[in-house]
Amino acid sequence: DIQLTQSPSFLSASVGDRVIITCRASQGSRKNLAWYQQKPGKAPKLLIYDASTLHSGVPSRFSGGGSGTEFTLTISSLQPEDFASYYCQQLDSHFVFTFGPGTKVDLK
Amino acid sequence: EVQLAESGGGLVQPGQSVRLSCTASGFAFSGYHLNWVRLAPGKGLEWISSISSNGDDKYYADSVKGRFSISRDNAKKSVFLQMDDLRAEDTALYYCAGHYFNYVGYYYYGMDVWGQGTTVTVSS
Numbered sequence: 001d002i003q004l005t006q007s008p009s010f011l012s013a014s015v016g017d018r019v020i021i022t023c024r025a026s027q028g029s030r031k032n033l034a035w036y037q038q039k040p041g042k043a044p045k046l047l048i049y050d051a052s053t054l055h056s057g058v059p060s061r062f063s064g065g066g067s068g069t070e071f072t073l074t075i076s077s078l079q080p081e082d083f084a085s086y087y088c089q090q091l092d093s094h095f096v097f098t099f100g101p102g103t104k105v106d107l108k
Numbered sequence: 109e110v111q112l113a114e115s116g117g118g119l120v121q122p123g124q125s126v127r128l129s130c131t132a133s134g135f136a137f138s139g140y141h142l143n144w145v146r147l148a149p150g151k152g153l154e155w156i157s158s159i160s161s162n163g164d165d166k167y168y169a170d171s172v173k174g175r176f177s178i179s180r181d182n183a184k185k186s187v188f189l190q191m192d193d194l195r196a197e198d199t200a201l202y203y204c205a206g207h208y209f210n211y212v213g214y215y216y217y218g219m220d221v222w223g224q225g226t227t228v229t230v231s232s
Contacts, residue, residue: 001170034218036153043203043225044145044153049218087153091216095167097143097155 002026002092004100012108019075021103023088028068032091035064035073039084047086048073083107110134110221112204117226120194124230128189130204130223138162141207142180142187143219146200156202159187161209172198194230201225 003026013019023033031051036044046055048064051071061076075082088100116128130142144156157178158167166178177190187204206221 032214032216034216036219038153043222044205044219045222046218046220049216049220055218055220085152089153089155089219093214095158095165096169097158099145099153099155102152 002098006100006103011105014108017078021073023071023100025069034089036087037084112223114204114223114226117228119229125192130187132185137185138182143205144189145203148200196230199230201227
């Protein structure tokens with residue numbers, strides 16, 4: 001199975017900051033990588049799929065990139081509603097999903 | 109409104125069984141693959157199981173293989189998770205989530221439909 005790591009695990013930032021979260025996979029694969037946002041007490045929300053495709057309704061300040069074993073989620077200008085946890089997720093060739101351990105973004 | 113609603117959680121003793129249900133509305137349920145994902149206290153999201161749109165293919169995380177079983181009833185727009193031989197480490201909030209998958213090109217569109225979750229607590 002693919003193992004995913006995320007960095008950083010925690011991130012303190014201010015409104016307006018540019019934030020980059022990195023997700024690394026233990027093995028290279030097709031770009032079946034997604035990013036999710038989760039707030040306390042709420043279900044996860046899909047932000048990005050296919051590594052860089054913005055899900056419908058997601059603000060354009062969110063973007064995804066990368067390929068192979070390294071992927072990024074960028075928030076170009078952090079907004080108050082963006083303080084949350086973020087997870088990457090990958091689907092492997094055996095139809096097994098893996099989530100990264102998560103990155104918590106909080107207010108500096 | 110696109111919606112998934114889970115039910116069936118509660119407090120159970122170690123070794124006992126629970127069956128979770130998830131009912132859909134507002135989208136083409138029979139075209140979606142369905143998943144169970146859990147969030148344990150103080151931990152991150154963990155994918156548990158998936159079932160294909162027609163129910164023929166089922167997949168499990170190693171942590172639950174042999175103990176949990178996923179099924180679906182497209183006529184009732186429902187997916188189920190039978191959880192047997194429960195352990196303390198299965199204590200979590202269990203989410204039902206759906207995704208569309210295109211077998212041509214092996215294209216995954218992300219889990220874009222989620223329920224609000226149902227809590228399972230395994231404790232004596």
